[in-house]
Amino acid sequence: MNKIAVIILTFNESKHIRRCLESMRQITDELYVIDAYSTDDTLAIAEEYGAKIFQRKWLNHADQFQWALDNCGITTPWIMRMDADEYLEPGLVKEIRERMGSIPGQVSGIYIRRKVLFKGKWIRYGGFYPHTLMRIWRNAKGSIEQRWMDEHIVVSEGETIMFREHIVDYNLNSIHWWVNKHNNYAIREMIDLLNIKYGFMEGDQRLLQAGSSQAKRKRFLKEKVYASIPPGARAFMYFCFRYFVRFGFMDGYRGFIFHFMQGYWYRLLVDVNVKEFEQKLEGNTSKERLKEILLTDYNIAI
The missing domain is CATH 3.90.550.10 (Spore Coat Polysaccharide Biosynthesis Protein SpsA; Chain A)
Known part of the structure; x- marks a missing residue:
């Protein structure tokens, strides 16, 4: 046991x-x-x-x-x-x-x-x-x-x-809870995407050496393909790929809600946060400035 x-x-x-x-x-x-x-x-x-x-x-x-x-x-x-x-x-x-x-x-x-x-x-x-x-x-x-x-x-x-x-x-919680959870996730995802673009902290990439082929493929597509597409457009493109090319529509009505909310709304929310953050940079993309904004505006110490 x-x-x-x-x-x-x-x-x-x-x-x-x-x-x-x-x-x-x-x-x-x-x-x-x-x-x-x-x-x-x-x-x-x-x-x-x-x-x-x-x-x-x-x-x-x-x-x-x-x-x-x-x-x-x-x-x-x-x-x-x-x-x-x-x-x-x-x-x-x-x-x-x-x-x-x-x-x-x-x-x-x-x-x-x-x-x-x-x-x-x-x-x-x-x-x-x-x-x-x-x-x-x-x-x-x-x-x-x-x-x-x-x-x-x-x-x-x-x-x-x-x-x-x-x-x-x-998860048995309400959709209200789900939205709040993904609102918090959006900040974490924003940090990941900003780090891919600006490299202000060391990225842990052990998965690419020791992970499964599925996990490696998803990480590669996120960092080398998805992150290179303009914000906003990538959320829409990802949803279309997931819902139509990968047959998300086969999951029915509840599946549509899930794929739309998790595959489009959430990722668009991440992109809105990314653009909002970049406006605060005012052209200063130094590591120090990025970390300062995370601390003062998001209470996150990197």
Whole structure:
């Protein structure tokens, strides 16, 4: 039962954390919750499941997760990353139970397929499935990229394999919550795009050396193709590609809402933030000026 320790980052996740922990308890008792000072019942629920709880101020996902790897004293052979609004399908529970005891010694990381549900609808098209992510790795062999957005787990050595079954990502919050979440994401994505253009901080590119072919391809397209297209136009082009070329329309009405909001509205919002930020530069694109604006206008210290 305790070959795997699971790390879950939380902030006000009382709607999801019980479902997540109930799922994870089927494969391990080693549950680590890293909480950003929740004000709801998240911690009380986590305590019910015997989770080891740590509280820490939030900067971003990568910073919080790497802190957990470095400071929680995890001793299990394997570590797993889960989001609070995710859970394991029964098939994955069975696969983990059956296979984890016989993984070859040269294997350091395990990729798992993820299904995304939106308002109860499985988003199967538009490039959202299959989506493979490094979610299980050997203790001390994996770390997380230090990025503001789209951070991945990478292993330092060894081979990787793919499990057949799925993690499910199904957030139960309202569309109002979803919009607020993506409004915050837009600032993080803005920082990533500005850094691609101006190079004001060191970019963590370990994924390009150690990631899956799918993840490498997406990173390359984002940084070398998408980022080079004029703001505004790229959001529209991306939506059209995703909705028509990648058959996003096959996901039906709820799929249209998801692809439009996540594939167009959100990315247009990112571009509006980018243009607004660049206006504040007033022609001064020095690293010092970029970091100054992030600190004074966004309260983000780089």
